[in-house]
Amino acid sequence: MSVESEPRYPFVIVDVSAEESDELAATLFELGASGVEERDDQTLLRGAGAGRVTLVASFSDRAEAEAAVEGLREIDAALAPRIEEVVGDAWRDAWKEHFAPFALTPRITVAPPWVEAPQAPEGGHVLWLEPGRAFGTGLHATTSLVAELLDAHAEQLAGKPLLDVGTGSGILAFVALLLGASRAVAVDNDPDVIEVVQENAARNGLEARVEAREATSEGVKEAFPWVVANIEARVLRPMAEDLGRLVAPGGWLILSGILESEHDEIVARYGELPRGLRHVETRRRGDAASADTAWVAILFAG
The missing domain is CATH 3.40.50.150 (Vaccinia Virus protein VP39)
Structure with a gap:
């Protein structure tokens, strides 16, 4: 299977304070996320550091992820959400290396x-x-x-x-x-x-x-x-x-x-x-x- 034909999985990623993380995670679900992972200094995959939490929200397609980014910016212009994509299914087991x-x-x-x-x-x-x-x-x-x-x-x-x-x-x-x-x-x-x-x-x-x-x-x-x-x-x-x-x-x-x-x-x-x-x-x-x-x-x- 070529890279072009492999499935692509979009994620919206945003760094917030620990105090804001619960509320913003709930907001991401309201914006259509199918799951939200929280990463911080204690998790297997580290967060942003300095006491901040990285929220990684998964979406079914790129259009939903882009709409969620716009929704976050409307809620708080200071947020800096970004979209990342992974290609193929190997990422599902990548965490096992750690x-x-x-x-x-x-x-x-x-x-x-x-x-x-x-x-x-x-x-x-x-x-x-x-x-x-x-x-x-x-x-x-x-x-x-x-x-x-x-x-x-x-x-x-x-x-x-x-x-x-x-x-x-x-x-x-x-x-x-x-x-x-x-x-x-x-x-x-x-x-x-x-x-x-x-x-x-x-x-x-x-x-x-x-x-x-x-x-x-x-x-x-x-x-x-x-x-x-x-x-x-x-x-x-x-x-x-x-x-x-x-x-x-x-x-x-x-x-x-x-x-x-x-x-x-x-x-x-x-x-x-x-x-x-x-x-x-x-x-x-x-x-x-x-x-x-x-x-x-x-x-x-x-």
């Missing part, structure tokens, strides 16, 4: 299935993971911070079921199981990721202990001793009552996808719930001098 085995926690090493088996940490495990169409390699701070909290509280987690809300690739559910959780329910509102979770569960021999559901927190009726939600603050705020309901008495809740600048508001929001979740610990990653580039994960006790 995904090598790495230590996620002191007891968990993550490895993609296309490499030779790495040595497991002493007393730990290798987690075989291919994110596929889902978010969650473990390389981003929002994921690794939750995994570290689970590892640090493995004794309390042992033998208990866990609910993973917004599971993506299922990585946090699998980490919990390898650290001793009895079972995990992994829910996501994206139907495409459920198959990814099931495939990763099978890779690790965990399929009998993982239940993957297409659902939101509202659709879950059972309360759990452990609940994790690695989403983002703008979603976690309206979910507070639902997530609080899902934490069993005496249970634990871990929230992530939160910037340092959003930390106090989230702690206050969950602390004022009728059951009064208690802030236990916060873990941080990133530039401590900038509240808009440092990520946090927050542990609450029920």
Whole structure:
């Protein structure tokens, strides 16, 4: 097949501050994007740097991408959106070159299935993971911070079921199981990721202990001793009552996808719930001098 006849995939790319990224990503979807990737200093493919986020929005054809660029310029003339195209399908797997085995926690090493088996940490495990169409390699701070909290509280987690809300690739559910959780329910509102979770569960021999559901927190009726939600603050705020309901008495809740600048508001929001979740610990990653580039994960006790 010649280059001229190969499929072309247009992307609209724009660099924004971390504070603006959520709202502008939503705007890109409103302008017709079929997907929006966020790149920053913590992601596999780096963003613009200096605490800024690069949004990469995919469109079905060049005309839609050009219309979206015009729409962005009408909204904010200071934005500098640009269009890039990739040719052919090889780009779909290009990210694999950058995904090598790495230590996620002191007891968990993550490895993609296309490499030779790495040595497991002493007393730990290798987690075989291919994110596929889902978010969650473990390389981003929002994921690794939750995994570290689970590892640090493995004794309390042992033998208990866990609910993973917004599971993506299922990585946090699998980490919990390898650290001793009895079972995990992994829910996501994206139907495409459920198959990814099931495939990763099978890779690790965990399929009998993982239940993957297409659902939101509202659709879950059972309360759990452990609940994790690695989403983002703008979603976690309206979910507070639902997530609080899902934490069993005496249970634990871990929230992530939160910037340092959003930390106090989230702690206050969950602390004022009728059951009064208690802030236990916060873990941080990133530039401590900038509240808009440092990520946090927050542990609450029920």
